[in-house]
Amino acid sequence: MTVSNATATNNVTDNLSITKKQETKKNTNELGQAAFLELMITQMNNQNPLSPQDNSEFVAQLAQFSSVEGLERLNTSFNSFMSNNALQASSLVGRSVTVESDTSTLVKGGIVAGSVDLTYPTKDMKVSIYDSTGSLVQAIPVGDVPAGEAVFRWDGQNLEVNGELLDWEADEDSVAAAGKYRFEITATQNGKSEALNTSLSANVNSVTIGENGALILNLAGIGAVDAKDVKQFN
Template structure:
């Protein structure tokens, strides 16, 4: 086989290029400077009788810029997801408040909650049911102003808007378990059921396919993080 001087130079140049690429293999990516160097080498070694069209070089450069932009976007997105996951992991074991009528009472703990009233009332009442649907307590709160009314229940006594309610709670406290709250208020001449928000412990955190954080709450289940009303 005959080897010409031109082919020898081409092989030498290719070996030189390969050597330069090998030194950058550790980074596993082709930087912009290396890409331009390869392009210039390609231009210097093209067939002078059949040079490449300028549009081909422009297309290559555009393609490289597009790939580089996607890589940077992926890097930024992965960094964002990692930061979100790290922040979310700190929520495990904490209590959050979400819109729900059920929650879990743990031994020695409390269930915190709130309701919003459009108008003041003199007949706010809470009924609490256990897992079997049996009525555990009916609490006649009485007066409540318009706006948010917050409460804390420990299984026996209840505190409303920072004041311990003076009522006959009974001798036995409710045991640990899941409970449903039904809260009503007399407004506009009729009794209306109110939307309730309750506290729940975060058992675990996952990231959905859409990138949203999903909190798995005790007694409630999976809830998107942006649905949380309050971090307790």
């Protein structure tokens, strides 16, 4: 008897299909929710109307199915959320952010940017900058500044406030070395001199994911800061 190639191929395909179905049946030992509902409906349709069965156990098991399914969906959503946070975290490393702080790190050839909020206009704002040993590096008189946010940039030598480079007697040959610095900014507000809350820029060295998926930024010269406390991504 002659067997064609097509017939042989069909036989092999059929055998593989049967084998696959058998393996699927062997590996599927658990009762799914759909099959459970079908079984429950079949039982209800075929019960004795004069002596109905107690379906409380079915309902209880159905509630368990729903709870498990809900937990699985929640777990899937949480894993997706964590993955998205991890992706966002990786994109922040190496970037500069602005947070509330009075210390930051000046890198070689870089700048430290920052801001303060003035409730009232002032005529005597002053920026004092100290190094890591606490020694005063520069004390820069700013002068008149309007109410609102005052933005400044410092490159280790010159200070720019609200986009305007200050004309003061800076030592042209002296540039602050790279390192950690503390900024103290004072101004007269409502008739008395007071220290202003300062926000400074810092580079993101690394990011960790804390409890409940919170992003914790590890900032150069500042330390660990929750991402929700970032005022600006530079």
